[in-house]
Amino acid sequence: MVYKYSVPLGIFSIHRDRFCEYGERRGLEEIVEIASKIEGLDGVSATYYPSTDVSHLKNLFEKYNLGFSHFTVDLSRERQWLAGSISSPDPNVRKIAVEHIKSCMDASRKIGSSIVNLCPMGDGYEYLFQVDYPKAWRWMIDCLKDVCAYRSDVKISIEYKRREPRANVHISDVGRALWICEKVKADNLGVTVDVGHSLLAGENPAEAICLASQEGRLFSVHLNDNFRDWDWDLIPASINFWHFIEALAWMIKVGYNGWIFMDIYPARLDPIKAVSQSISAVKGIIRGLEKADVNKVLEEMREHNYIKALKAILECL
Numbered sequence: 001m002v003y004k005y006s007v008p009l010g011i012f013s014i015h016r017d018r019f020c021e022y023g024e025r026r027g028l029e030e031i032v033e034i035a036s037k038i039e040g041l042d043g044v045s046a047t048y049y050p051s052t053d054v055s056h057l058k059n060l061f062e063k064y065n066l067g068f069s070h071f072t073v074d075l076s077r078e079r080q081w082l083a084g085s086i087s088s089p090d091p092n093v094r095k096i097a098v099e100h101i102k103s104c105m106d107a108s109r110k111i112g113s114s115i116v117n118l119c120p121m122g123d124g125y126e127y128l129f130q131v132d133y134p135k136a137w138r139w140m141i142d143c144l145k146d147v148c149a150y151r152s153d154v155k156i157s158i159e160y161k162r163r164e165p166r167a168n169v170h171i172s173d174v175g176r177a178l179w180i181c182e183k184v185k186a187d188n189l190g191v192t193v194d195v196g197h198s199l200l201a202g203e204n205p206a207e208a209i210c211l212a213s214q215e216g217r218l219f220s221v222h223l224n225d226n227f228r229d230w231d232w233d234l235i236p237a238s239i240n241f242w243h244f245i246e247a248l249a250w251m252i253k254v255g256y257n258g259w260i261f262m263d264i265y266p267a268r269l270d271p272i273k274a275v276s277q278s279i280s281a282v283k284g285i286i287r288g289l290e291k292a293d294v295n296k297v298l299e300e301m302r303e304h305n306y307i308k309a310l311k312a313i314l315e316c317l
Contacts, residue, residue: 001252003286004042005279006069007035007262011271022267029060036064038272040279043067045117045261047074048104058111069259070115070157070220073104076122076165086143087123087136087170094143101147105154115155115219115258117192124166136170141183148186157219159192162201164231173201174208181217190219194263195247196226196233199240206246213254221251222263223282233265235278237285245313248285252294285317292316 012031014023026034035044046057048071061068075085075097083089085097104116123140125131148156160177161169171177177191191212198205212218223236225244237244260282266274289297292312300309 001255001257003257003260004067004069005040005262005282006043006045006067006259007041007264007275008072009035009044009046011265011275015265015267017267020267023271028056032060032064032066034272036066038275038279040283041275043069043259045069045072047072048107048116049074050100050103052107054107054110061111068111068113069261070113070117071104071108071111072117072119072159073101075100075118075120081122084120084123084136086120086140087131088139089132089135094139098143098146101156102150105147105151105156108154109151114153115157117157117159117220119159119161120171121161121165121169123171124163124169126167137180140170141180144180144184144189145186148184148189152188155188155190155219156186157190157192159194159197159220159222160201161194161197161231174198174203174211178211178215178217181215190217192220192222193218194222194224195236195244196222196224196231196263199226199228199243200231202228204246205243206250209247209250209256210254213250213256218254218256220258220261221256222261223278224263233263235264235266235269235274235281236262237281245285245289245317248282249289249294249297249313252286252289253298288316289313 009031012034013026014021035041043066075081080093086094088094108116158171158177160171160173162172163169181189193208193212195205198208225234225236225239226232227239262275262278264274264278297309297312
């Protein structure tokens with residue numbers, strides 16, 4: 001399987017945390033040009049805002065022969081989302097959130113993509129007795145039913161996350177993400193398994209990939225790494241090497257054929273070199289797994305012959 005690789009546009013410009021500012025200030029065209037010259041990088045993603053000039057983006061991508069993987073809907077950075085978006089107790093806010101997602105779906109088709117990455121990370125709580133849980137989940141289900149029915153030619157992929165910016169995000173793990181998919185019952189609603197988010201949720205990313213795939217809901221895979229304590233968006237396989245190997249092995253086995261999104265923010269590293277290294281490493285691991293014959297390795301696993309399975313993987317790596 002030949003995969004296509006993507007990164008967020010923002011990785012090549014200024015980004016901030018509570019303490020410092022990182023990167024270099026660059027214009028949009030300069031960023032696109034830089035991305036187009038990175039070996040192995042097939043495309044980029046962008047965050048969608050109401051002010052996003054989709055036509056301008058499309059023209060730039062065509063000019064520099066750069067692909068586009070997806071838009072991510074921002075539902076947490078503006079003040080109107082302080083109490084949530086699709087789970088907000090204010091029906092007007094929920095309506096605005098739904099219309100924003102629908103607008104992103106239209107923009108996705110216009111730019112040539114068929115998937116929207118939905119991150120409802122502002123939907124959650126900080127305190128006990130802060131949220132009416134049954135109502136919050138009912139509102140999320142109703143909103144997702146609305147957007148999925150809007151147009152069936154665009155997939156909505158829920159990116160779950162344990163925390164940040166809320167202390168507790170409602171859709172925090174693969175189980176909750178799949179549960180809400182089951183409640184919505186729309187063919188175009190699925191799940192993004194972000195390896196870093198899966199680790200943060202205390203999951204085994206390989207198992208999360210398998211669960212989402214078994215339900216026919218594995219719409220997107222994001223690669224990064226962390227120490228399981230925060231969403232650091234570190235270079236893939238830099239920390240949890242063996243979890244990463246197993247996740248890629250199962251990604252291949254289940255037949256995932258979407259974009260591989262390098263969701264990294266190497267604040268103190270050269271982003272161009274970090275992206276290049278990430279793609280090179282992932283491609284190398286995939287080649288090694290294919291050389292080892294993933295099916296044979298998994299056959300040994302099914303027989304609980306761990307020694308032979310490990311030997312096969314070690315030989316190829």
